[in-house]
Amino acid sequence: MTTVPDPEDLTARARIRDAAMRHIGEHGFERATIRDIAESAGVSLGLVRHHFGSKQALREACDEHLMKTIRRLSDLAASDPYGAGLNPAAVLGPYQPYLARALTEGWAAPLFDEMVDLGEGWIAEADRSRPDPPDVDARSRSTMIAAMALSATVLRRHVERGMGVDLTSPEGQVKLMRVIVDLYSHPLLSLEEAAEARKALDRGATA
Amino acid sequence: MTTVPDPEDLTARARIRDAAMRHIGEHGFERATIRDIAESAGVSLGLVRHHFGSKQALREACDEHLMKTIRRLSDLAASDPYGAGLNPAAVLGPYQPYLARALTEGWAAPLFDEMVDLGEGWIAEADRSRPDPPDVDARSRSTMIAAMALSATVLRRHVERGMGVDLTSPEGQVKLMRVIVDLYSHPLLSLEEAAEARKALDRGATA
DNA sequence: GGGGCTGCTATACACGGGTATAGTCTGCTT
DNA sequence: AAGCAGACTATACCCGTGTATAGCAGCCCC
Numbered sequence: 001m002t003t004v005p006d007p008e009d010l011t012a013r014a015r016i017r018d019a020a021m022r023h024i025g026e027h028g029f030e031r032a033t034i035r036d037i038a039e040s041a042g043v044s045l046g047l048v049r050h051h052f053g054s055k056q057a058l059r060e061a062c063d064e065h066l067m068k069t070i071r072r073l074s075d076l077a078a079s080d081p082y083g084a085g086l087n088p089a090a091v092l093g094p095y096q097p098y099l100a101r102a103l104t105e106g107w108a109a110p111l112f113d114e115m116v117d118l119g120e121g122w123i124a125e126a127d128r129s130r131p132d133p134p135d136v137d138a139r140s141r142s143t144m145i146a147a148m149a150l151s152a153t154v155l156r157r158h159v160e161r162g163m164g165v166d167l168t169s170p171e172g173q174v175k176l177m178r179v180i181v182d183l184y185s186h187p188l189l190s191l192e193e194a195a196e197a198r199k200a201l202d203r204g205a206t207a
Numbered sequence: 208m209t210t211v212p213d214p215e216d217l218t219a220r221a222r223i224r225d226a227a228m229r230h231i232g233e234h235g236f237e238r239a240t241i242r243d244i245a246e247s248a249g250v251s252l253g254l255v256r257h258h259f260g261s262k263q264a265l266r267e268a269c270d271e272h273l274m275k276t277i278r279r280l281s282d283l284a285a286s287d288p289y290g291a292g293l294n295p296a297a298v299l300g301p302y303q304p305y306l307a308r309a310l311t312e313g314w315a316a317p318l319f320d321e322m323v324d325l326g327e328g329w330i331a332e333a334d335r336s337r338p339d340p341p342d343v344d345a346r347s348r349s350t351m352i353a354a355m356a357l358s359a360t361v362l363r364r365h366v367e368r369g370m371g372v373d374l375t376s377p378e379g380q381v382k383l384m385r386v387i388v389d390l391y392s393h394p395l396l397s398l399e400e401a402a403e404a405r406k407a408l409d410r411g412a413t414a
Numbered sequence: 415g416g417g418g419c420t421g422c423t424a425t426a427c428a429c430g431g432g433t434a435t436a437g438t439c440t441g442c443t444t
Numbered sequence: 445a446a447g448c449a450g451a452c453t454a455t456a457c458c459c460g461t462g463t464a465t466a467g468c469a470g471c472c473c474c
Contacts, residue, residue, distance in 0.1 A: 012451075028312065030237035033431060044453045046434095051451090055432065103362060104311040105235065112365040135389045136382070143369030144359065144386045145395070151358035152351065155310060158319040162350030174408055175343070179351045181408075182342045185401035187394050188352070194392035201381055201388075219421075240461060251423045253464095258421090262462065 013051045015041040021062050025097030029059060029105055063107055066095055070111065092153070096168075100154045115146040132191075135198060152176060220258045222248040228269050232304030236266060236312055270314055273302055277318065299360070303375075307361045322353040339398075342405060359383060 010018070019040035023032040034055055038045045052058040070092065092099060102108035119142035127134055134141070152159050156167055163179070165172040189197070217225070226247035230239040241262055245252045259265040277299065299306060309315035326349035334341055341348070359366050363374055370386070372379035396404070 028235070028237065030235065034433095035431070045432095046454075047452055049433075100311070103365065104307070106364065109365060109368065112362070113369065116369045130393070136385045140370040140382065140386045141390060143366055144383075144390060146369070147358040147362045147366050148355040148390075150362065151354040154361050155319070155354045155357065157313065158310065158316060159350055159354050161316065162320065162323045162353070163347045175347065176351075177408055178343050178405065179347045181396060181401050181404045183348060183351060183355075184395040185398055186337070188391040189388060191392055194388050197388045198385065201384055241463095242461075252462095253424075254422055256463075257423095 012041065012043050012047060016043060016048055016051060017058075017061055017065055020058050021065070021095065021098045024059065024062065025095075025099075025101055028101055034058075059107070062098065063102060066098060066102065066108075067111060069095060070099075093168075096153050096156065100156060103150060104154055112146060112150075115149070116142045119145050152180075219248065219250050219254060223250060223255055223258060224265075224268055224272055227265050228272070228302065228305045231266065231269065232302075232306075232308055235308055241265075266314070269305065270309060273305060273309065273315075274318060276302060277306075300375075303360050303363065307363060310357060311361055319353060319357075322356070323349045326352050359387075 016037065019037045020032070023037050023040060026032075034048050035045055037058075038048050041048075048058065052061055073092065099108070099111075103112065116139065120139050123138045123142050123145075127138065152167065159176075160167050160172070163172075163175060165175050167173065167176060223244065226244045227239070230244050230247060233239075241255050242252055244265075245255050248255075255265065259268055280299070306315070306318075310319065323346065327345050330345045330349050330352075334345065359374065366383075367374050367379070370379075370382060372382050374380065374383060
């Protein structure tokens with residue numbers, strides 16, 4: 001998107017980082033090998049170590065780059081209220097697979113927390129015009145909303161199969177947004193059903 | 208939950224399988240070693256191979272066991288409408304980490320698809336009492352709902368951090384359910400906002 | 415009671431892959 | 445011109461881990 005610069009123009013260090021993000025995104029951290037990454041970047045094995053020191057450090061550099069990129073893109077998307085807000089994944093483009101790995105393989109906690117922070121303020125504001133009092137704190141709700149928003153990214157393969165589209169394609173993105181807009185504008189539970197469910201929980205029916 | 212049988216009672220084969228599910232769930236398939244699994248199960252390295260043949264085959268046996276367990280539990284939970292339906296994860300107990308790995312590391316597609324199937328019928332029924340016509344097909348919506356329902360399982364660590372609870376504990380489960388019930392009974396988008404968002408999508412504002 | 419099966423252990427093999435080291439080339443500074 | 449630093453390569457090391465083989469004990473069955 002937006003005319004990616006020719007790989008030849010990038011420094012070797014950047015090429016290695018990008019290759020690492022692709023490989024880790026596709027295969028996961030363990031299965032991604034430094035040798036494959038080096039080959040993908042068109043450099044020798046030793047150069048990877050020269051620039052990053054270790055595989056762990058390479059991963060951390062990728063994380064840092066991801067954070068920086070996401071922050072930049074989310075600032076950019078803040079001006080487009082109905083575009084990116086609902087589907088943060090849409091903005092990430094090629095970084096999506098890496099993000100999914102980062103989230104599910106344990107790291108990337110700060111990124112998730114940042115999303116929760118953002119949503120928390122958003123929710124607190126929405127609560128002011130809400131008729132009934134919320135049953136749970138805004139932060140917990142924001143956490144679940146963040147998790148749900150990321151579910152399409154994290155479970156991308158399954159969602160693509162279920163919806164029959166390629167989520168990296170423009171059509172796929174539009175389809176996904178339509179689904180999300182529809183779901184978000186129609187409650188899955190009526191207020192009565194919700195009240196009943198809460199009662200069941202109050203009775204301690206967890207077992 | 209429900210008085211787990213004493214590990215000593217289980218056959219070695221079952222002990223190995225259970226240990227594998229724990230280890231893979233905790234560390235992922237790659238980082239889980241056969242040696243550690245064998246030690247956890249209190250058997251020798253060779254016995255694992257004797258019973259399962261290869262690491263891949265061991266994983267497949269775990270998948271099969273997971274499927275069987277989930278089917279059994281979901282049948283059981285079908286009679287408890289407000290209990291498990293909203294939060295399938297609640298039912299899985301110790302199998303949750305393995306399920307998360309299975310979903311994010313590529314396998315377990317049939318399981319996800321089964322959830323989508325189940326939800327699709329559920330949604331088709333709900334559509335009949337819906338005032339406005341749905342914007343997208345039931346299957347796509349069911350897919351996203353399934354993904355969202357699994358997000359707490361897949362992103363468990365992050366959700367726990369955000370909500371400040373242990374999701375394996377009864378209190379954590381109740382808290383999670385309360386959040387979900389609240390979110391599902393209150394649309395995040397008003398119908399006007401949704402209409403506006405759809406318009407924006409119609410105009411092709413994907414970029 | 416010997417043959418053969420199953421459950422199980424111990425040990426060895428092979429290799430992938432992260433790490434480490436030595437060395438070359440280029441360009442810049444003094 | 446000397447020399448130094450940084451980018452880069454080639455090669456070797458070595459440990460972890462999946463896989464394979466050989467062997468042993470108990471048990472059933474004719």
